[in-house]
Amino acid sequence: MNERQVTQIRRSRLNIFLFDFMQASEFSDYILNRNLHEVRGPHTKAxxxxxxxxxxxxxxxxxxxxxxxxxxxxxxxxLRQHVCRVLSVDERALHEKAIDKRDQALAHSDAAAHEFEGLNYNGRGMLFYKSAFDPLTKDETQMLRRMSRKWIKYLGELKAGSKHAHQ
Structure with missing residues (x-):
């Protein structure tokens, strides 16, 4: 990716992306600091x-x-074109999982997120569904927090480079 392609993202948009990652970092901090992965009982407020x-x-x-x-x-x-530059192979796997979860279950109700492959969902028999809304594991939440922070650092560097390019 050349310098011209990097600077195509407006400075204001870089700030908006920063806000998104800062928010993601805050959510992961809250989950991890309050040990929400350790809460037992599916009906508790926590x-x-x-x-x-x-x-x-x-x-x-x-x-x-x-x-x-x-x-x-x-x-x-x-920021799709920046993923390989910022994230490791392991991080990219979690990145894809998070994007897929958002696209298939959280922002939309895709059948693939809920139905088991190979079962007939057109009949009248008993139907089984996946739990599409299970939270990330503690390790995944920790990694996503680290990834959010990497993006925050990267966007700061892009903004600094953008500032110097426009001076």
Whole structure:
């Protein structure tokens, strides 16, 4: 990626992406600092809080990788082309999992997120479904927090480079 492609993302959009990752980092901090992964009992208030914050974590982390509307006459912006530059192979696997979870279960209700492959869901028999809303594991939440912080650092560097390019 050359310098011209990097600077195509407006400075304001870089700030908006920063806000998304800062929010994701805050959600993961809350989940981890309150040990919400350790809460037992599916009907406790803390489980509901964990589920809500996990959903918010994934959505806020995923926003910068979906083309965002910029306004009249401006191209849509995304960080997708930067993923290989910022994330390790292991991090990219979790990145894809988070994006897929957002796309298939949290922002939409895709059948693939809920139905088991190979079962007939057209009949009248008993139907079994996956739990599409299970929160990330503690390790995944920790990794997603680290990834959010890597993105925050990277965007800061892009902004600094953008500032120098326009001086």
């Amino acid at each position: 489980k509901l809080v964990h589920l809500a914050l996990n959903t918010s974590l994934i959505i806020s982390y995923s926003r910068p990788f979906h083309k965002s509307n910029e306004g009249a006459g401006l191209p849509r912006a995304s």
